[in-house]
Amino acid sequence: MLVKRYHVQVFAFLMTLTKHRQDAEDLTQETFLRAWDKFHRYDPSLPLLPWLFTLARRLSIAALRRKKPLPEDIYESPSSEPTNAARHLWELARRELPPESYSALWLHYREELPLKEVATILGKREGAVKVILHRARKALAERARVSSPLAHPPPLPEPQGTMP
């Protein structure tokens, strides 16, 4: 029941950290095995998904330390046109942002988790998470501006010639 309900979300979260499908698959399996072993330590009064995310993150860190990271997977070809700006933003975030920033965005905007829970999952303070999210949004805004010239047309050139 646990696996059926949450494996998609755990896999998606691990993709934000590893950016590699095979690693994310292996770590997703490992996360649920670890949850099975450590279930006696889970506090039922707290939500389950953040706990799974925390386990997943710790496993991904341990895995990254053990082996050399593989090249990132590419979901879609860069030439594919996103159908809307939001999807374009998510694509930009996945490609351009570091794993920590992307996973923070994912947890807060995709999973709708409050900042406090995002901080717990990422092992940071709430203030640090706010800063990470602010910088991530700023970076996305700048990249979106650069990558979508039609959305923000360049300023018109100054008229030449001197005024009398």
Place this chain on the structure above:
Amino acid sequence: MKHDDDHNEIGAMLRSHKPEPAVPAGLEARILRELDRRQRTAPSRRWVWFVAPVAFAAVVVVMSSLQAPKPAEGTPETVSNPVRPDSTPEEDKGSAIVEANPLKRESVALTRDARRAGRFLIDCLPSAGK
């Protein structure tokens, strides 16, 4: 400020469209298979926790019975013949009494001495009617 508006707008845009991750086919089945395998191996470990205390208790009982104190050295190894009150010292000597218990040996010796002393005194008395 315009930049802050962009940043808030970014958050709103991210929320407006939530991407659906492409989960590999068979991932759920793979995880369930692994969990099932682990569940099947888990009971054998639990079974050890039930057997171990019982085995330990049995070992303790066996060890304690082996270390139980042996019977005292003074207990008689053979059945002693009951000593008759009018038995003579010769009869006493003749009887094959082997007392392992030193206290018992001592009491038999004292009884023998008392009987001997009594006979002696009786013999020393002038005979009546002579």
